[in-house]
Amino acid sequence: MVSRERWESNYPRWFDWVLEEAEIYDYGRYPVKGMGVWMPYGFQIRRRVVELIRDALDRRGHEEVLFPLLIPETLLRVEKEHIKGFEDEVYWVTHGGLEPLDIKLALRPTSETSITFMENYWIKSYRQLPKKYYQIVSIFRYETKATRPMIRLREVTTFKEAHTVHDSFEDSERQVLEAIEAYKEIYDSLGIPYLISKRPEWDKFPGALYTIAFDTIMPDGRVLQIGTVHNLGQNFTKVFDFKIQLSDESHDYPWQTSYGISDRIVATLISVHGDDRGTVMIPSIAPIQVVIVPIPAGGDEDRVAVTRHVARVLKVLEEAGLRVRVDDREEVRPGAKFYYWEARGVPVRLEIGPREAREDTVTLVRRDTLEKSIVPVEELPSTIKRVFEEIYENLKERAWNYMRSRIKRTENLGEAKEWVSQRRGVAEVPWCGNDECAARMEDELEAKSLGTPWPREDATGSRCPICGRDAVTWIRYAKTY
Numbered sequence: 001m002v003s004r005e006r007w008e009s010n011y012p013r014w015f016d017w018v019l020e021e022a023e024i025y026d027y028g029r030y031p032v033k034g035m036g037v038w039m040p041y042g043f044q045i046r047r048r049v050v051e052l053i054r055d056a057l058d059r060r061g062h063e064e065v066l067f068p069l070l071i072p073e074t075l076l077r078v079e080k081e082h083i084k085g086f087e088d089e090v091y092w093v094t095h096g097g098l099e100p101l102d103i104k105l106a107l108r109p110t111s112e113t114s115i116t117f118m119e120n121y122w123i124k125s126y127r128q129l130p131k132k133y134y135q136i137v138s139i140f141r142y143e144t145k146a147t148r149p150m151i152r153l154r155e156v157t158t159f160k161e162a163h164t165v166h167d168s169f170e171d172s173e174r175q176v177l178e179a180i181e182a183y184k185e186i187y188d189s190l191g192i193p194y195l196i197s198k199r200p201e202w203d204k205f206p207g208a209l210y211t212i213a214f215d216t217i218m219p220d221g222r223v224l225q226i227g228t229v230h231n232l233g234q235n236f237t238k239v240f241d242f243k244i245q246l247s248d249e250s251h252d253y254p255w256q257t258s259y260g261i262s263d264r265i266v267a268t269l270i271s272v273h274g275d276d277r278g279t280v281m282i283p284s285i286a287p288i289q290v291v292i293v294p295i296p297a298g299g300d301e302d303r304v305a306v307t308r309h310v311a312r313v314l315k316v317l318e319e320a321g322l323r324v325r326v327d328d329r330e331e332v333r334p335g336a337k338f339y340y341w342e343a344r345g346v347p348v349r350l351e352i353g354p355r356e357a358r359e360d361t362v363t364l365v366r367r368d369t370l371e372k373s374i375v376p377v378e379e380l381p382s383t384i385k386r387v388f389e390e391i392y393e394n395l396k397e398r399a400w401n402y403m404r405s406r407i408k409r410t411e412n413l414g415e416a417k418e419w420v421s422q423r424r425g426v427a428e429v430p431w432c433g434n435d436e437c438a439a440r441m442e443d444e445l446e447a448k449s450l451g452t453p454w455p456r457e458d459a460t461g462s463r464c465p466i467c468g469r470d471a472v473t474w475i476r477y478a479k480t481y
């Protein structure tokens with residue numbers, strides 16, 4: 001058994017520890033760098049998160065599709081900025097058996113090109129618009145920055161990519177707002193706090209007009225980009241010569257957006273709701289919502305009573321539709337079982353001994369606060385339902401408060417630098433709007449700019465610390481993953 005790591009003071013190691021201890025994701029043993037294995041417990045967490053994403057998109061009129069993994073080199077090269085951005089990250093298939101291929105095939109790093117290519121056949125008229133497609137697939141990026149489990153992968157196995165088409169710029173702008181709303185809903189239901197920023201020009205998605213990003217602050221104070229929404233303008237439709245008929249009978253290139261979420265959402269879910277004992281699962285996502293641990297004590301008679309009571313409680317909970325596990329392993333002591341299920345973040349533990357059997361109760365322990373209470377069996381379903389709601393609210397509030405405590409607004413660059421370099425989190429400084437000043441600040445702070453708050457926030461009365469001119473807004477900096 002690997003030993004526990006501290007959640008806050010040793011977060012990167014804590015994350016590796018929890019993935020292994022809780023049997024979520026086996027990373028580092030598979031013999032290809034940047035690729036990991038979803039294990040059964042992790043897969044179930046992932047599956048529920050994916051369902052949540054699907055639901056949020058389906059309710060907003062998105063249609064799920066499935067495109068081929070391979071993209072011919074010729075397609076991938078059509079949009080110049082796009083290929084420039086991805087050139088050095090593409091894995092190429094060059095052979096079929098022993099035969100060299102005529103045209104190299106890329107393992108998709110993202111699917112703007114292949115999807116636009118097919119949309120050109122499918123969409124002819126404004127009457128078909130807006131069109132919202134999405135797929136949840138593996139993508140491949142030959143990342144050169146340090147790879148990390150779920151966080152910086154070379155095979156991103158849970159890549160949700162949405163691609164939309166519109167008959168006007170205005171409608172693509174409306175779509176950007178809808179995507180942001182959908183993402184807020186998804187992160188909110190997972191209790192994951194986020195900052196929304198408009199990325200600086202030099203950090204937008206290759207081929208986009210602009211990029212809006214969701215970031216969160218990890219327990220070590222470093223920022224992780226957990227989702228992005230891009231307005232692609234007509235950049236892809238023009239180079240693919242993709243035109244549609246508009247309502248006035250004229251023909252023009254349609255407008256597009258794309259937005260993506262990856263395995264990082266699961267990494268974040270596990271990380272932001274954690275403590276020194278392990279992760280804490282949001283009840284709606286938890287693969288096991290309630291674990292029952294029999295506490296053997298007394299003589300044979302007591303043991304029989306405990307076993308019978310456990311069976312009764314299990315039945316009551318299953319009838320209430322809960323995902324329950326009885327940990328009746330003979331060879332493991334209760335203390336070791338507590339440790340085991342706490343690392344996995346099971347929201348509620350029920351301890352059942354002779355006294356509980358006698359009194360027709362259980363001892364209920366909440367994973368988030370570790371509070372104990374005695375609950376009569378007849379009240380159990382309603383109590384657990386209430387406790388789940390409380391755990392969700394508590395985890396969400398705790399995570400938001402934690403993130404807010406790691407954001408510092410200051411007009412003083414020295415103070416900002418101290419804040420980000422000690423990995424306390426995000427510094428927000430006033431900015432004149434000039435890209436050169438923003439770039440200078442990146443150098444001075446030795447941190448990356450996340451861009452400006454979205455929606456835009458006023459900074460009247462403050463001055464840009466680089467040029468001294470009036471600030472038009474705030475700009476965010478942090479050490480990032």
Ligand code: P5A
Binds near residue numbers: 227
């Ligand atoms: C939007 C979807 C795109 O690829 N095309 C389709 C657009 N955007 S993106 O910003 O490049 O990626 C979307 C999100 O995926 C996460 N991500 C990663 N996660 C794990 N490992 C990686 N190597 C990786 N690269 C990107 C980020 O959260 C990003 O916002």
Ligand code: ZN
Binds near residue numbers: 431433465467469
């Ligand atoms: Zn300036």
